[in-house]
Amino acid sequence: MSETKPKTIFEKIWDAHVVKHADGYPDALFIDRHFIHEVTSPQAFDGLKKRSLQVFNTKRTTATADHNVPTKDQHLPIKEALSRHQVETLRKNCKEFGIELYDLGHPYQGIVHIIGPELGLTLPGMTIVCGDSHTSTHGAFGNIAFGIGTSEVEQVLATQCILQYKPKTMKIEINGALGKGVVSKDIILYIISKISASGATGFFVEYAGDAIRNLSMEARMTICNMSIEMGARGGLIAPDETTFDYIKGRKFAPQGEAFDKSVSEWKKLVSDSGAEYDQVLKFDAADIAPMITYGTNPGMGMKVTDRIPTTEEMKEISEQTSFKKSLEYMGVEPGSRLLGKAIDYVFIGSCTNARIEDLRAVASMVKGKKKAENVEVWVVPGSKQVQEQARKEGLDKIFEAAGFELRDSGCSACLGMNEDKIPAGKYCISTSNRNFEGRQGPKSRTFLASPLSAAAAAITGKVTDVRDLIPDPSPKEKGEETVWAKK
């Protein structure tokens, strides 16, 4: 019987990456994989130049342009001068320092958190950072992945390490079967609505339970992606056969014998029985319904059929003030329902929900149907590869027939930075991750929802319970996995 203390998967990966631990100091943590993009890297490269430093190991950093790029006519020079300059600065820096860049037009270009996994750059057991808070997405493969600031990007470029204090650990367990029309986005919106936008601050989360195990890799990524929206440093899922199947054969993943060897190592990446967490939360999958947010942070979410809370239901005066301000911004009444509310835009995209399975789920809802006249619908694939795959499968034809606009890959209307913005006062049902004031453009109003719910709203032109549009399975189909049950 070994005397070693049982460890969580998080502790195993962390401990294996500490280059230096000194009392009173944060750990110097080695970073296996570093992703950079045009917005949060230029000042880091400037720092290197000022100190006359080189990049420590160029093979461990990969760059792409995603945040500040147009999603139309990507083959043409970027029209807006500042955006063009920012992307050109990335090009220059990558060239000067010898970093691989998947630039606009490259077949591997795309949202940084989508291309990492699809290229096999994201693997179990790694430490992964990027100057973007949604780096938590990569945790779906069983690794420690988290967002960092630009000063830290500079540190990682220069030293391949980052200084970090070990966060506390939290386990979130979800067991049971998901109901009709309920997908992984609903799971994470449900969790955040229960524990609030700051409920996991200071923690690193491990998602567990059979409801998580039964999800595809892409669906798992959606969950881990939004860990930051409850304040968590990151979120991970222990790797399993689903993970290994996804990785096998990907461009930069280990191949052949090396792959088999890696898998046997990756299989050790599970939390030991008896491992202790600072906090454990349990949820029942049967309690989860299609979700929607009504306010201006991702914690302000509810079942699509629920009513918005009343101001009196908020405990603290300070909470009441923020709540009122939020609902005024959104133009919705406390205590009212959103169901049936007319919307103006539908955005299907972002690192949360712009993978091929998301596009397939949307296509399965809208096939043979048309969008409502009052809405404009943008489908923005997360990467060039996703875009290409969608074309191969004929999804583009389905979207076109429905009156949806299929664009080029990028972060698009998730963040109101590039050309794609939701106009002031307009309502958008969005598959992205943030409903902050002005997030999708000054004074824009965002309702976060799943790709299925967004597709349903595109057809009806209003906030819709997606379950009303999904036929109950006929007896002979029962037991068969449908697209929406899988995702």
Added chain:
Amino acid sequence: MKDKFTVLKSTAVPISAENIDTDQIIPARFLKATTREGFGDNLFRDWRYDLIPGPSPKEKGVETPNKEFVLNNPIYGGKILVAGKNFGCGSSREHAAWAIYDYGFRVVVSSFFADIFKNNALNNAVLPVVVSDVFLKNLLETIQKNPSTEITVDLMNQEISYGNESQKFEINAYKRECLINGYDDIDYLLSLNKEIREFDVAHS
């Protein structure tokens, strides 16, 4: 080498809103610059200015200063920002810390900070001071009643005080040393070059 921080005495600007995310502190459309300077002009941009939308989505609207917002109210000023809990949540953009610094703030007081923002602030000579909910509530009310209230933030003794009120605050010893001496994390990491090199080789 950054600014050194020991003791700061200043009046403060109160923003009682909770969950102030970094998209409010600096909206994404102002992140296109490739330098660290000049972000202060756009600090809380969409709260500082009212936008009257243009006649069509394609046309730009008109911005006018929002007189109700605290940064536009000349009775408030100083190097300390006091804000509601869960300050700096959301995006990891360090531009939020740069904007706060560039505007002239050196301290942010709240009862709770988001992790990434806290790190970014510390890396830019902005001290996040965590106080209790009650202390924060009283402080916000005091400043609103008397905007000339002087607050002392003493990093040496890890104490924040005003009038007859005071509270100790936590900061990890390493970051405290960095702030007091103006050190960067990168200096420490560069000193580990040999160990990191060996680690990299062993793990590739």
